[in-house]
Amino acid sequence: MAQINENFIKIPATYLFSEIAKRVAQHKEENPTAPIIRMGIGDVSLPLPDASVDAMIKAADEQRSAETFRGYGPEQGYAFLREAIVINDFTNRGIDIAEDEIFVSDGAKSDTGNIGDIFDVNNRVAITDPSYPVYVDTNAMAGRAGEPTATGEWTNLVYLQCNSENNFVPALPTEKVDLVYLCYPNNPTGTTLTKEQLTVWVEYAKANNVILLFDAAYEAFITEEDVPHSIYEIEGAKDVAIEFRSFSKTAGFTGTRCGYTVVPKQLMGNTANGEKVSLNKLWNRRQCTKFNGTSYIVQRAAEATYSPEGKKQVKALIDFYTENARIIREGLTKAGYTIFGGVNAPYVWAKAPVGMGSWEYFDFLLKEKNIVTTPGAGFGASGEGYVRFSAFGSRENTIEAMKRLEK
Amino acid sequence: MAQINENFIKIPATYLFSEIAKRVAQHKEENPTAPIIRMGIGDVSLPLPDASVDAMIKAADEQRSAETFRGYGPEQGYAFLREAIVINDFTNRGIDIAEDEIFVSDGAKSDTGNIGDIFDVNNRVAITDPSYPVYVDTNAMAGRAGEPTATGEWTNLVYLQCNSENNFVPALPTEKVDLVYLCYPNNPTGTTLTKEQLTVWVEYAKANNVILLFDAAYEAFITEEDVPHSIYEIEGAKDVAIEFRSFSKTAGFTGTRCGYTVVPKQLMGNTANGEKVSLNKLWNRRQCTKFNGTSYIVQRAAEATYSPEGKKQVKALIDFYTENARIIREGLTKAGYTIFGGVNAPYVWAKAPVGMGSWEYFDFLLKEKNIVTTPGAGFGASGEGYVRFSAFGSRENTIEAMKRLEK
Numbered sequence: 001m002a003q004i005n006e007n008f009i010k011i012p013a014t015y016l017f018s019e020i021a022k023r024v025a026q027h028k029e030e031n032p033t034a035p036i037i038r039m040g041i042g043d044v045s046l047p048l049p050d051a052s053v054d055a056m057i058k059a060a061d062e063q064r065s066a067e068t069f070r071g072y073g074p075e076q077g078y079a080f081l082r083e084a085i086v087i088n089d090f091t092n093r094g095i096d097i098a099e100d101e102i103f104v105s106d107g108a109k110s111d112t113g114n115i116g117d118i119f120d121v122n123n124r125v126a127i128t129d130p131s132y133p134v135y136v137d138t139n140a141m142a143g144r145a146g147e148p149t150a151t152g153e154w155t156n157l158v159y160l161q162c163n164s165e166n167n168f169v170p171a172l173p174t175e176k177v178d179l180v181y182l183c184y185p186n187n188p189t190g191t192t193l194t195k196e197q198l199t200v201w202v203e204y205a206k207a208n209n210v211i212l213l214f215d216a217a218y219e220a221f222i223t224e225e226d227v228p229h230s231i232y233e234i235e236g237a238k239d240v241a242i243e244f245r246s247f248s249k250t251a252g253f254t255g256t257r258c259g260y261t262v263v264p265k266q267l268m269g270n271t272a273n274g275e276k277v278s279l280n281k282l283w284n285r286r287q288c289t290k291f292n293g294t295s296y297i298v299q300r301a302a303e304a305t306y307s308p309e310g311k312k313q314v315k316a317l318i319d320f321y322t323e324n325a326r327i328i329r330e331g332l333t334k335a336g337y338t339i340f341g342g343v344n345a346p347y348v349w350a351k352a353p354v355g356m357g358s359w360e361y362f363d364f365l366l367k368e369k370n371i372v373t374t375p376g377a378g379f380g381a382s383g384e385g386y387v388r389f390s391a392f393g394s395r396e397n398t399i400e401a402m403k404r405l406e407k
Numbered sequence: 408m409a410q411i412n413e414n415f416i417k418i419p420a421t422y423l424f425s426e427i428a429k430r431v432a433q434h435k436e437e438n439p440t441a442p443i444i445r446m447g448i449g450d451v452s453l454p455l456p457d458a459s460v461d462a463m464i465k466a467a468d469e470q471r472s473a474e475t476f477r478g479y480g481p482e483q484g485y486a487f488l489r490e491a492i493v494i495n496d497f498t499n500r501g502i503d504i505a506e507d508e509i510f511v512s513d514g515a516k517s518d519t520g521n522i523g524d525i526f527d528v529n530n531r532v533a534i535t536d537p538s539y540p541v542y543v544d545t546n547a548m549a550g551r552a553g554e555p556t557a558t559g560e561w562t563n564l565v566y567l568q569c570n571s572e573n574n575f576v577p578a579l580p581t582e583k584v585d586l587v588y589l590c591y592p593n594n595p596t597g598t599t600l601t602k603e604q605l606t607v608w609v610e611y612a613k614a615n616n617v618i619l620l621f622d623a624a625y626e627a628f629i630t631e632e633d634v635p636h637s638i639y640e641i642e643g644a645k646d647v648a649i650e651f652r653s654f655s656k657t658a659g660f661t662g663t664r665c666g667y668t669v670v671p672k673q674l675m676g677n678t679a680n681g682e683k684v685s686l687n688k689l690w691n692r693r694q695c696t697k698f699n700g701t702s703y704i705v706q707r708a709a710e711a712t713y714s715p716e717g718k719k720q721v722k723a724l725i726d727f728y729t730e731n732a733r734i735i736r737e738g739l740t741k742a743g744y745t746i747f748g749g750v751n752a753p754y755v756w757a758k759a760p761v762g763m764g765s766w767e768y769f770d771f772l773l774k775e776k777n778i779v780t781t782p783g784a785g786f787g788a789s790g791e792g793y794v795r796f797s798a799f800g801s802r803e804n805t806i807e808a809m810k811r812l813e814k
Binding site for chain 1: 413418452453459463467468471513514517520521524525527528530541585586662678684686692693696697698699701702703704708
């Protein structure tokens with residue numbers, strides 16, 4: 001009798017985005033001419049850099065003739081892309097990462113989801129709360145999260161609260177954990193850790209034999225000097241951290257699909273007997289067994305983001321969204337709201353007026369201002385009482401939304 | 408203390424292709440001018456269909472402007488591709504499959520590797536022997552294979568021998584199993600099951616509450632009438648089977664990356680309590696949580712294989728390799744070898760001369776004939792005594808190789 005993985009049926013259905021869609025549809029039905037502005041989206045709105053489009057067209061054209069055709073590529077990614085990544089994202093920042101520590105993939109969602117394959121099911125996992133739901137759900141599927149409680153939390157996960165009281169800096173776990181997910185700049189709060197604050201985590205991990213799973217998908221939005229772009233800027237991090245990167249928000253690859261994961265060769269996991277095993281080798285084995293490499297054409301598009309023109313075009317994209325974020329921060333502040341994030345990230349995290357929950361605040365913004373946001377409670381219990389504004393919309397809509405709020 | 412998944416370190420390193428490379432390199436060193444012909448490859452050699460290249464160039468160009476830019480797509484694949492798949496691969500063959508039973512992916516390797524996520528770790532797995540190593544290794548990683556024995560087999564896997572004695576038709580398992588991997592047309596043997604033979608499996612699965620994982624990556628090479636292209640041609644298969652498809656060998660997508668998986672809505676798995684759970688819903692949940700959809704540009708390339716020009720171009724590719732396979736079969740037969748497969752598949756499975764093992768036969772062909780093959784033992788114990796000839800090479804090399812053998 002073929003038996004299912006019952007962990008799957010423990011996971012509550014995700015109502016967040018369908019519930020948002022339902023409420024927006026109802027509002028529209030009641031107010032057919034309402035000029036709705038969507039600021040809930042996590043997707044980008046600007047097109048791909050021309051350099052990437054040009055590279056894809058050239059790469060596609062190469063597939064017409066046997067001489068330039070590309071069949072199976074290396075599961076870890078082509079050398080041309082791994083080299084460009086190493087030089088531009090690491091060497092140029094003074095970080096020593098080797099090409100064979102880079103694993104190119106179809107995106108950070110796959111990698112943050114699949115990384116659990118190389119870890120034992122009995123590891124204790126900590127996540128910051130609120131967080132990107134993939135960390136929770138993939139651990140739940142693997143059986144690492146235990147049972148869901150009535151409040152939607154899981155019995156075996158350790159939640160590290162991030163809220164205005166601790167200025168969104170999670171405290172170190174007070175109980176024993178083995179794996180910690182950190183996402184900085186943070187989705188959904190848009191907040192960051194400084195070098196000093198991240199150093200605390202690296203030292204904690206080293207002292208406690210903990211592996212940090214560091215999601216840096218939003219690093220391109222960093223504007224402040226003391227915010228690390230990579231966890232490997234912190235001394236000793238190569239002994240304790242795996243880093244996830246993405247071209248999705250950086251260069252608009254949400255539909256083109258490319259990301260990469262860094263697994264330092266010196267990073268070790270443990271067997272039950274306490275023997276050390278290279279995680280780089282395990283991840284390599286996982287990728288070679290369950291993945292056949294990212295599309296050649298897409299890898300050429302990613303490589304092009306590192307060309308001189310590509311860099312200029314990527315910077316223009318980031319600058320555009322960063323200016324949107326500034327407009328949102330300024331607008332919300334003028335309107336009297338308490339806000340966080342948005343300086344080094346494309347998200348602004350706004351506190352609901354006293355006494356209002358996430359969904360009430362969401363409804364207020366939808367019904368009174370025709371603005372769609374994302375209720376913070378959808379990202380975890382500590383997100384209750386907040387909503388997320390995204391800076392990925394058009395300039396026109398961003399300005400118009402802030403005008404409505406200032407009124 | 409972060410603990411690794413120790414199943415990973417049980418898996419022996421794969422020496423097959425590195426061992427082949429080593430022997431070829433040594434032969435070349437000793438015979439620098441040897442005119443080596445490579446017939447071991449599983450990769451295609453002909454370029455992509457023009458229709459797919461044109462579609463990719465158009466799709467890439469759309470990414471230049473915000474109006475036609477594509478961000479996050481549906482995790483299950485775009486409707487345009489799912490529709491084309493349903494019509495061309497199923498409806499036109501008289502098979503009733505719905506769009507929401509199709510899950511587009513970056514390839515069959517990912518899907519056959521990841522499908523284990525939705526099944527309990529205690530399911531008993533059967534595989535045909537020899538087989539595609541991904542089935543074995545991914546189950547080993549998940550802890551479903553038990554321990555490796557000295558002969559390279561796993562204690563908890565059930566091996567269904569396929570050899571010349573049973574004409575490569577696996578016998579039904581004599582012990583209780585829950586999941587069975589079947590790949591037809593078969594990699595590596597190039598043999599097939601007729602409708603009648605596959606019906607036996609569907610009926611067995613139905614009677615024994617077994618799920619069939621049917622890998623049809625090579626279906627485009629079928630030339631004979633009574634060989635099913637899809638397991639869903641067999642009555643009742645939608646109650647017992649998941650099917651994997653690929654554009655890799657069909658249309659040369661080995662480096663472009665696209666495939667899909669069919670999970671019928673009526674297909675149920677069981678909980679420990681015997682409750683029925685929809686596997687379509689579980690796979691949908693898995694894909695939505697750990698995958699962000701296949702690149703839009705690649706999906707357009709796949710869609711184009713179903714256009715009138717695309718179909719003609721794909722047929723030309725398949726015809727070319729099929730003719731190579733015919734030449735190989737004829738050549739090996741004339742040379743006095745006993746062969747199997749190659750009629751409905753791009754692989755010919757040749758029996759080593761009496762008393763010769765896979766590697767001895769490989770060495771003989773390399774040293775005496777300057778032909779590189781793949782030793783059958785690399786695909787499992789029952790592959791011992793065979794080598795695989797691939798039809799994916801050039802016409803010129805294929806003809807020349809057969810001339811050498813006939814001598």
